Amino acid sequence: MAGCFITFEGGEGAGKSTQIERLKARLGQLGQSVLVTREPGGSPHAEEIRAFILGGHAKHLGPLAEALLFAAARIDHLDKTIGPALRGGTHVLCDRFADSTRAYQGSLGNIDKGLIDRLETVTLRGAKPDLTFILDLPAETGLSRARARQAGKGEGADRFEEEDISFHQSLRQAYLSIARAEPKRFVVINADQEPDEVEAAIWAALRERLPQVTDQAARPPDAA
Numbered sequence: 001m002a003g004c005f006i007t008f009e010g011g012e013g014a015g016k017s018t019q020i021e022r023l024k025a026r027l028g029q030l031g032q033s034v035l036v037t038r039e040p041g042g043s044p045h046a047e048e049i050r051a052f053i054l055g056g057h058a059k060h061l062g063p064l065a066e067a068l069l070f071a072a073a074r075i076d077h078l079d080k081t082i083g084p085a086l087r088g089g090t091h092v093l094c095d096r097f098a099d100s101t102r103a104y105q106g107s108l109g110n111i112d113k114g115l116i117d118r119l120e121t122v123t124l125r126g127a128k129p130d131l132t133f134i135l136d137l138p139a140e141t142g143l144s145r146a147r148a149r150q151a152g153k154g155e156g157a158d159r160f161e162e163e164d165i166s167f168h169q170s171l172r173q174a175y176l177s178i179a180r181a182e183p184k185r186f187v188v189i190n191a192d193q194e195p196d197e198v199e200a201a202i203w204a205a206l207r208e209r210l211p212q213v214t215d216q217a218a219r220p221p222d223a224a
């Protein structure tokens, strides 16, 4: 049986990476095969494109060119990483995917929705996520989390983190609007809570939407 494709979206510092690691651990305990990956990136060539975009080298080309670069990275990521994993029965947890292009380049970059739809169709070739979690929280909270983490690691802001607060507030609204347009695929999670509470909300939604992932897993035989 093919694996399920689950994506995580949201603004900066929403807690996607934190929750993906928690979900991976939980599913692993149930004996599920799980692959964690991210966008932009997730395959060697896509990681090269990631470094180029997040280094700010494509900013002067404008949102459409950036969208095309994200799409190029996504094609390689799907071909080399996501597609083979799903076909092999592994569940894929992906930190950002095509909805990031829809939100950042489409809504915030003012690219026509019809154009984003067509780009998505040719890029994904039917590989839509089975479920997408949007981790929703006030932009100020997410940015302050992201900055605290960067300060701890001695890192600077990347291409998108440099945008002002109104960009990030609009981004939040863009994601909520994208979720409203496709309620069967999206679950909006209140990410402005303790990590344990966010994890519980994600687990409850996953059990409801994709019970084959949470309930039908065979436990591996005890190693002891």
Ligand code: Z5A
Pocket (backbone or CB within 6 Å): 010, 011, 012, 013, 014, 015, 016, 017, 018, 019, 038, 039, 040, 070, 095, 096, 097, 098, 099, 100, 101, 102, 104, 105, 145, 146, 148, 149, 158, 159, 160, 161, 191, 192, 193, 194, 195, 198
């Ligand atoms: N982008 C785009 O424009 N178009 C596209 O098509 C794609 C992407 C695919 C990739 O950035 C950038 O590319 C992104 C969009 C753009 N914009 N930016 N910047 P990235 O991959 O480097 O980073 P990110 O995706 O934005 O994630 P992030 O900022 O690293 O955050 P996160 O993964 O959501 O959060 P986290 O690392 O789990 O948590 C952040 C900190 O908060 C950390 O210290 C945690 O310990 C802490 N945390 C987590 N949860 C909590 C809770 N519940 N309470 C308190 N503190 C918490």
